[in-house]
Amino acid sequence: MIDISRRLENGVPTWPGDTAFSYEVSWSKEQSGSVNVGKLTMSIHTGTHIDSPFHFDNNGRKVMDLDLQLYIGPARVIDVSGKSSVGAEDLAEYDLEGVTRLLLRTSSWSKPDEFPSEITYLRADLAPFLEEKGIRLIGVDVPSVDPLDSKELVAHHGLHACDIHILEGLSLDHAQPGDYELIALPLPLAEADGSPVRAVLRPYTPWKRS
Ligand SMILES: Nc1ccccc1C(=O)C[C@H](N)C(=O)O
Numbered sequence: 198m199i200d201i202s203r204r205l206e207n208g209v210p211t212w213p214g215d216t217a218f219s220y221e222v223s224w225s226k227e228q229s230g231s232v233n234v235g236k237l238t239m240s241i242h243t244g245t246h247i248d249s250p251f252h253f254d255n256n257g258r259k260v261m262d263l264d265l266q267l268y269i270g271p272a273r274v275i276d277v278s279g280k281s282s283v284g285a286e287d288l289a290e291y292d293l294e295g296v297t298r299l300l301l302r303t304s305s306w307s308k309p310d311e312f313p314s315e316i317t318y319l320r321a322d323l324a325p326f327l328e329e330k331g332i333r334l335i336g337v338d339v340p341s342v343d344p345l346d347s348k349e350l351v352a353h354h355g356l357h358a359c360d361i362h363i364l365e366g367l368s369l370d371h372a373q374p375g376d377y378e379l380i381a382l383p384l385p386l387a388e389a390d391g392s393p394v395r396a397v398l399r400p401y402t403p404w405k406r407s
Pocket residue numbers: 212215240242248252340341342353365
């Protein structure tokens with residue numbers, strides 16, 4: 198199993214100005230008499246997480262309304278590193294027939310201990326291209342599918358319009374391009390605009406009848 202999640206610990210990089218990550222034992226074993234009880238404070242868009250449409254659309258669906266099936270199942274990892282952005286023409290060379298979940302290894306977040314200043318982003322023509330191929334989930338190894346300074350969030354909205362779900366902040370350094378089973382389930386957060394996920398890849402072996 199390959200862990201493609203970023204570690205969550207105090208000091209982990211967050212969006213500039215966003216809530217810092219903090220874990221602390223707020224009620225110690227000595228105080229409670231029986232157990233250590235932790236307290237977590239974080240922005241949902243820290244580390245490896247999914248966006249729900251409410252993140253960028255006030256009328257959009259919340260995490261609980263999302264189809265869980267999309268976050269578990271066959272996925273393909275492809276390497277697009279070295280590109281400043283990715284559009285339909287960059288993926289034309291790949292055979293994406295039958296792919297539902299596509300993870301893009303951009304390798305553009307080179308210093309994991311710092312929030313990046315520039316990342317590979319997705320161009321507007323990518324979403325319709327992916328939709329045409331039948332892709333329902335896109336994953337990236339950067340904090341956003343749009344440029345970091347974007348206010349319009351063209352890629353977020355475009356993917357949403359094509360009913361393609363967004364998984365961000367993956368760590369794909371150790372995931373060689375190929376086919377896997379992805380597991381990246383969101384938490385049952387009733388009202389949330391996204392959720393942290395523990396994302397893993399398992400070798401993909403199509404189930405066979407013996
Ligand atoms: N947390 C933020 C704080 C300020 C400005 C943007 C963000 C984002 O989260 C943007 C990005 N679309 C994201 O889904 O991660």
